[in-house]
Amino acid sequence: MDLVEAIKNRRSIRSFKGDVVSEEDIYKLLEAASYAPTAGNVQPWIFIVVKNIKTKKNLAVSALNQLWMTEAPVVIVVCANLARAKRFYGERGKDLYSIQDTAAAAQNILLTAVSLGLGGCWVGAFSEARVAKILDLSLELRPLALIPVGYPNEEPQPSSRFKLEEAVSYVE
Amino acid sequence: MDLVEAIKNRRSIRSFKGDVVSEEDIYKLLEAASYAPTAGNVQPWIFIVVKNIKTKKNLAVSALNQLWMTEAPVVIVVCANLARAKRFYGERGKDLYSIQDTAAAAQNILLTAVSLGLGGCWVGAFSEARVAKILDLSLELRPLALIPVGYPNEEPQPSSRFKLEEAVSYVE
Numbered sequence: 001m002d003l004v005e006a007i008k009n010r011r012s013i014r015s016f017k018g019d020v021v022s023e024e025d026i027y028k029l030l031e032a033a034s035y036a037p038t039a040g041n042v043q044p045w046i047f048i049v050v051k052n053i054k055t056k057k058n059l060a061v062s063a064l065n066q067l068w069m070t071e072a073p074v075v076i077v078v079c080a081n082l083a084r085a086k087r088f089y090g091e092r093g094k095d096l097y098s099i100q101d102t103a104a105a106a107q108n109i110l111l112t113a114v115s116l117g118l119g120g121c122w123v124g125a126f127s128e129a130r131v132a133k134i135l136d137l138s139l140e141l142r143p144l145a146l147i148p149v150g151y152p153n154e155e156p157q158p159s160s161r162f163k164l165e166e167a168v169s170y171v172e
Numbered sequence: 173m174d175l176v177e178a179i180k181n182r183r184s185i186r187s188f189k190g191d192v193v194s195e196e197d198i199y200k201l202l203e204a205a206s207y208a209p210t211a212g213n214v215q216p217w218i219f220i221v222v223k224n225i226k227t228k229k230n231l232a233v234s235a236l237n238q239l240w241m242t243e244a245p246v247v248i249v250v251c252a253n254l255a256r257a258k259r260f261y262g263e264r265g266k267d268l269y270s271i272q273d274t275a276a277a278a279q280n281i282l283l284t285a286v287s288l289g290l291g292g293c294w295v296g297a298f299s300e301a302r303v304a305k306i307l308d309l310s311l312e313l314r315p316l317a318l319i320p321v322g323y324p325n326e327e328p329q330p331s332s333r334f335k336l337e338e339a340v341s342y343v344e
Contacts, residue, residue: 030336099275
């Protein structure tokens, strides 16, 4: 799929058909994530693939009880490796680059999902402590995004955007 | 350009030909940025387009003196609107979502650059205070990425990546 089409057709999908997402497609999503740029090529991340219904439900409960998440056949949990980010770039690595790098990876996952006929949603409102406990994360890992992925069972309208000129300024 | 091709062909470009980037292409970069997902569709961002050579030089100096940045015909400065992020989502909005949202926008800019035959580089190592002063930013804006963009004058090899299985774990 064309890049611009993927960027413009991406929607937040919160309802999914029952169809399984193939291992091949999951691999493509993760591979795309791994191609995101990272500060100093540190790649301070781990991607956790969750299919188990009980774990998905626990994640959904940790995320303001958004039970629609359990409909998705797979949830990808994007985690920053804080220790790794900090080792290379100190506090700025831990508090900024690790968030930016994993966010670029999350965006690659969402765009690639569109290109595969899948849909996903970037869930950011959750208890990090609860997710860490559910997934038994080591202390160095910080969960930063939960991305349920599956075949869309809805066709949301595009969300409204500011006019571009309201979000842009020029320095000549 | 195909999405996957754009994702895989993206490189950090630090040397540029003299050719001007058209207004139309700059618009496409900014439009792509504006299509990034944001928590609650808050769009907590401003994109500042810098072409002035003196301002570019000042930005480069603020970024560990990376003077190669001045070669780029245009530098896009991605800023978070902290006040807006905080108003909707409190500290998590200010310290997490605003960084993630602007990072997804930055990634859209970089991918779209590739599709237009352009190249860019995500510069994160800079003094935020100095950039804020150079651009006379209001207090609510936090500069989070400097993205020099232009026609590539180099063809960097792909950077090495961890094997995917080292960055992925599965919860069955």
